[in-house]
Structures are given as structure tokens and as C-alpha cells.
Amino acid sequence: MLNPRDELRQEMGRRRKALSPGEVQELSGKIIKKLDEIEKINKAQVIMGFLSIRNEVDLMPFLEEQRKKGKTVVLPRVINEEVMEAIEYKGEEWTTKGPFGIIEPVGEPFDPQKIDVILVPGLVFDARGYRLGYGRGYYDRFLSRVRKDTFLCGVCYDFQVVKNVYPHEADLPVHWIVTDRSEIAVNWNYF
Secondary structure, three states, rough: OHHHHHHHHHHHHHHHOOOHHHHHHHHHHHHHHHOOOOHHHHOOEEEEEEOOOOOOOOOOOOOHHHOOOOEEEEEEEEEEOOOOEEHHHHHHHHHEEEOOOOOEOOOOEHHHHHHHHHOOOEEEEEOOOOOOOOOHHHHHHHOOOOOOOOEEEEEEEHEEEEOOOOOOOOOOOEEEEEEEOOOEEOOOHHH
């Protein structure tokens, strides 16, 4: 019998996998429009995003636009079983396939203390800002290394927000969640 967290992971993995490429692009476009309206993101100089896998929200058009505006965009790269680092994204030619088959940036680690905004992926979020990823804990360990005022914004499809993800003690909540249908203000202290 699966625990509730694993049940949520399986259910959301199935639901996300069922999205067509057209649906992913349409819903991602709606999310990007909302991200463009968030003042905290507009004022940021360094934004950490992610490259989508398994039908995650496709942020690449948004991240490329931020680079055109002169902002620094960083992306995650898995270093080993425990550590994920942020690496500056300098374009598609500066990427390679990482250990889990995920496209990752190449280059030197970027200081997490210099990141203003992190767009956080997840399989499931709840209204308190807690998330479930794939269960390896990379993001929770990484988020514990950023500044206290770094804006953490969860990004997912609306169906991925549930009542409770049954967080563990070490889990760190995001401050805001943006979906294709709504925005959830988790922590108003960041505005």
C-alpha cells in the first residue's frame, strides 16, 4: 500500500503525462502571462528557472525573454546524489544531458545567495506552499541555501494544487504559486 505522498505523486504524474503537447504549450502560455505580471519577478535581476521534463510547465519562452531584458537566468544542475547547483544559462548550446537524462546547463556553479527569484517545479503543491517533487530532496536542500528574502514561486498546472501534500519537517514552502487558472498567495510578507 502506498503512502499518501506517493499516491499523489503517481496520480499527478499520470494526469500530467496525459496532457498533449498542444495543451502543455497553451497552459504554459497562460502561466507565463501571470509570471510577467508579478512585480517581485519584474524587479529581479537573477531568476532561477528550470527546463521542463515529463510535461512540466514549459518556461523556456519566459526565460529567454528574461535574458533578452538583460537579466541573469540560472538553471539547476545535479552534481551528485545529494547536491543540486544553479548554473547560469547562456543558451541552448551551453547545455548537456545530465545524469537523469535531463538537459542541464554547463558552467561553474552560481552563488545561490545572488538569486532573487526561484521558479520552483513540482508534481503537487498545496495552498500552504508545500510541494512534492520526485522524492530525491534536491530542491529542499538547495532552497535552504538561498537568501531569506529570495522569492520562491511554485509553478504548476491548476490540477496539481491539492488540499494537503503531507509535508515533512524539512520541507520548505514556496511564497506564491502560479497556475494556468490562478495565483495563490502563500506568504504576503514578500509583497
